[in-house]
Amino acid sequence: MTDKPKAIILLSGGLDSTTCLAIAQSEGFETYALSFRYGQRHSFELDSATEVAKQFGVVKHHIAEIDLRAFGGSALTDADIEVPKSRSQEELSKGIPITYVPARNTIFLSFALAWAEVLKASDIFIGINALDYSGYPDCRPEYIEAYEKMANLATKEAVEMGRKLTIHRPLLNLTKAQIIARGLKLGVDYSKTITCYDPDSEGRSCGQCDACQLRLKGFAVNNIADPIVYQKDK
Amino acid sequence: MTDKPKAIILLSGGLDSTTCLAIAQSEGFETYALSFRYGQRHSFELDSATEVAKQFGVVKHHIAEIDLRAFGGSALTDADIEVPKSRSQEELSKGIPITYVPARNTIFLSFALAWAEVLKASDIFIGINALDYSGYPDCRPEYIEAYEKMANLATKEAVEMGRKLTIHRPLLNLTKAQIIARGLKLGVDYSKTITCYDPDSEGRSCGQCDACQLRLKGFAVNNIADPIVYQKDK
Numbered sequence: 001m002t003d004k005p006k007a008i009i010l011l012s013g014g015l016d017s018t019t020c021l022a023i024a025q026s027e028g029f030e031t032y033a034l035s036f037r038y039g040q041r042h043s044f045e046l047d048s049a050t051e052v053a054k055q056f057g058v059v060k061h062h063i064a065e066i067d068l069r070a071f072g073g074s075a076l077t078d079a080d081i082e083v084p085k086s087r088s089q090e091e092l093s094k095g096i097p098i099t100y101v102p103a104r105n106t107i108f109l110s111f112a113l114a115w116a117e118v119l120k121a122s123d124i125f126i127g128i129n130a131l132d133y134s135g136y137p138d139c140r141p142e143y144i145e146a147y148e149k150m151a152n153l154a155t156k157e158a159v160e161m162g163r164k165l166t167i168h169r170p171l172l173n174l175t176k177a178q179i180i181a182r183g184l185k186l187g188v189d190y191s192k193t194i195t196c197y198d199p200d201s202e203g204r205s206c207g208q209c210d211a212c213q214l215r216l217k218g219f220a221v222n223n224i225a226d227p228i229v230y231q232k233d234k
Numbered sequence: 235m236t237d238k239p240k241a242i243i244l245l246s247g248g249l250d251s252t253t254c255l256a257i258a259q260s261e262g263f264e265t266y267a268l269s270f271r272y273g274q275r276h277s278f279e280l281d282s283a284t285e286v287a288k289q290f291g292v293v294k295h296h297i298a299e300i301d302l303r304a305f306g307g308s309a310l311t312d313a314d315i316e317v318p319k320s321r322s323q324e325e326l327s328k329g330i331p332i333t334y335v336p337a338r339n340t341i342f343l344s345f346a347l348a349w350a351e352v353l354k355a356s357d358i359f360i361g362i363n364a365l366d367y368s369g370y371p372d373c374r375p376e377y378i379e380a381y382e383k384m385a386n387l388a389t390k391e392a393v394e395m396g397r398k399l400t401i402h403r404p405l406l407n408l409t410k411a412q413i414i415a416r417g418l419k420l421g422v423d424y425s426k427t428i429t430c431y432d433p434d435s436e437g438r439s440c441g442q443c444d445a446c447q448l449r450l451k452g453f454a455v456n457n458i459a460d461p462i463v464y465q466k467d468k
Binding site for chain 2: 113138
């Protein structure tokens with residue numbers, strides 16, 4: 001038992017959420033990690049999340065099982081839809097890509113909200129960022145502000161007990177390069193993280209999907225080699 | 235294929251959501267019913283939801299599997315917490331009861347939002363009401379308004395395609411008696427519905443939990459016998 005305030009961290013096992021977890025701990029929170037088996041194309045990210053959670057010594061790591069494949073509508077939950085590769089900067093900036101998963105952050109935050117209420121935690125961390133991102137609507141500041149407002153009207157803890165919930169988004173205005181720099185300063189070991197939308201059967205990243213491109217650029221700007229294995233390295 | 239607009243109806247198999255489904259159909263929507271196996275104490279309500287969905291000929295009835303027992307914190311998902319019985323009117327009006335499930339409506343609506351986006355539906359129906367209810371924070375008008383605002387910032391359909399989502403709450407300002415009257419006028423057969431928080435092993439309602447008390451009062455005001463079986467009837 002500690003006197004530290006508790007925080008839930010949405011942990012995908014990627015670079016952003018791992019940095020987010022490091023930031024939450026550096027700010028003195030007792031951390032609870034929440035991941036989802038939601039029907040994503042590959043489960044390497046859950047292996048990563050499990051490794052990362054262990055490395056950081058979170059109090060508890062919960063993997064919620066929710067099947068979003070039943071609804072479909074995304075390249076990340078439907079193996080028949082191809083993940084776009086090697087898109088140009090111009091293509092990247094054009095609209096919301098097919099890797100968008102309908103209402104994903106809304107669903108993830110809602111589970112975090114439930115867990116926060118039971119733990120009597122007032123803090124949730126989410127590693128979204130509005131720069132160097134893929135154009136997802138549920139990664140924008142106005143979305144998170146509206147979510148926070150709704151959440152503070154939704155629960156017994158907020159409404160009856162006056163426990164105001166804060167959704168921390170410490171990466172919101174950072175570029176991918178700045179996120180990596182921040183994490184390295186906090187001692188994050190990025191070798192356990194995975195970012196790729198479409199790794200091969202051995203979990204090696206493709207290096208060409210939007211997510212890999214942003215990640216590689218971020219390491220390049222920091223003049224540091226990305227410690228994970230890419231398919232071209234094999 | 236029809237030209238009707240599509241709507242998702244959150245269907246618990248209870249009196250309110252069944253009436254809500256009847257209203258959605260009477261308003262000309264092509265209906266999709268969404269239920270949840272969330273770790274509730276009993277699955278009779280899913281049997282009811284399945285029966286009701288069949289009776290109404292919905293296009294699809296989806297039961298999403300999500301285990302909220304992992305978080306706990308409610309008499310409805312934790313068999314070790316007792317469901318309160320035979321509470322007085324005074325007790326009923328005092329605070330949010332232990333049958334409240336943390337963030338339940340927020341989670342349910344978030345799945346409905348995902349499905350609505352994939353179906354390109356602009357309408358979700360939820361059978362909450364602010365009168366004759368149990369004091370749950372996520373059944374209040376200000377909560378639903380905040381949810382709707384958030385939802386319209388959350389999805390590709392809303393943000394990129396301009397499809398504005400409406401969360402219909404047709405029962406919001408009706409008493410339980412008025413809900414029943416409305417349903418009867420629409421020809422609803424309430425014999426398939428179940429409202430009880432704590433039925434016996436054969437699915438017979440207890441008649442004494444908050445939900446049963448409100449339901450029984452609603453039928454009594456309408457001078458109509460509740461068509462379901464109660465334990466005292468056995």
